[in-house]
Amino acid sequence: MTHPPAQSRAGLLLGIGAFICWGLLPLYLHLLDAVPAVQVLAYRAIFSLLLLVAIVALTGRGRAVLAAARGRTLALLSATALLIAINWLIYIWSVQNGHVLEASLGYFINPLLNVLLGVAVLRERITRVQAVAVAIAAVGVLILAADGGGALWISLVLAVTFGLYGLIRKIVAIDALGGLLIETALLFLPALAVIGWAQAHGQGAFGHDPRLDLLLVLAGAVTAAPLLMFAAAARRLRYATLGLLQYIGPTLQFLEAVLIFGEPLRPIQLASFVLIWSACALYAVAAWRVAPPRAA
Numbered sequence: 001m002t003h004p005p006a007q008s009r010a011g012l013l014l015g016i017g018a019f020i021c022w023g024l025l026p027l028y029l030h031l032l033d034a035v036p037a038v039q040v041l042a043y044r045a046i047f048s049l050l051l052l053v054a055i056v057a058l059t060g061r062g063r064a065v066l067a068a069a070r071g072r073t074l075a076l077l078s079a080t081a082l083l084i085a086i087n088w089l090i091y092i093w094s095v096q097n098g099h100v101l102e103a104s105l106g107y108f109i110n111p112l113l114n115v116l117l118g119v120a121v122l123r124e125r126i127t128r129v130q131a132v133a134v135a136i137a138a139v140g141v142l143i144l145a146a147d148g149g150g151a152l153w154i155s156l157v158l159a160v161t162f163g164l165y166g167l168i169r170k171i172v173a174i175d176a177l178g179g180l181l182i183e184t185a186l187l188f189l190p191a192l193a194v195i196g197w198a199q200a201h202g203q204g205a206f207g208h209d210p211r212l213d214l215l216l217v218l219a220g221a222v223t224a225a226p227l228l229m230f231a232a233a234a235r236r237l238r239y240a241t242l243g244l245l246q247y248i249g250p251t252l253q254f255l256e257a258v259l260i261f262g263e264p265l266r267p268i269q270l271a272s273f274v275l276i277w278s279a280c281a282l283y284a285v286a287a288w289r290v291a292p293p294r295a296a
Helices: 005-030 037-059 062-068 071-096 100-121 128-147 152-171 176-200 210-217 219-234 239-245 248-260 267-290
Strands: none
Touching: 005 071, 005 219, 005 239, 005 248, 037 062, 037 071, 037 176, 037 210, 037 219, 062 176, 071 100, 071 152, 071 176, 100 128, 100 152, 100 248, 100 267, 128 152, 128 267, 176 219, 210 219, 219 239
């Protein structure tokens, strides 16, 4: 049974909202240029945890989350916490150091990497058209690698960490809110240690500028809001629809890199992007055609 039109419209708005938030994230992180990337990561984990604890408490789901986060589930969430921490740190560093183009490329590559992981690990099947799309994207990456310019490692680390993160979260037995809560809880003590060390050595970012303090506090909402919107959208939309929407984020990041941050776009980079955009479009159209309506 398909979703009612009202649910689909709500899902579409939530999905677009989530990906626009992710697409505009470099603008927010750019305001935190004065704060070392590792401290931004630490504050992001701490204030995300505080917000998520409040949401779970208000919804009365605390016991259910704690009951789910045991044994194998907790071990898998420990792995996803490490992967998302690496992903966040590299992303923050790339924005602060003028590599938003490479970061956006990573998130263009990620959906196609997810296809490979699905085939290799989950034994999923893909069509010939989808396989061609993955091959075209691989050519785009190889062109950049052969050129040796830019910082391709940023794109690859972001794509691989987020791809593995998504793969593990797909098989772990906990929902999006509970999983994110446990992940940020696992990062809490390391984050607190980072902040404590920085404050003790006079390098702490918090407490000197009210504007900066507010931006760091908002890191919790900036992190949690799009994830929660995405989770709600995923329950209301077909996977193929989400697959199309996910290119909103890296497209916005690409435009910001070139038009706002003034990052240079070399011809070889443009050629690689064109190949990867073509691959993404080809894959998305193929997925749209073959995906059945999701059950309600």
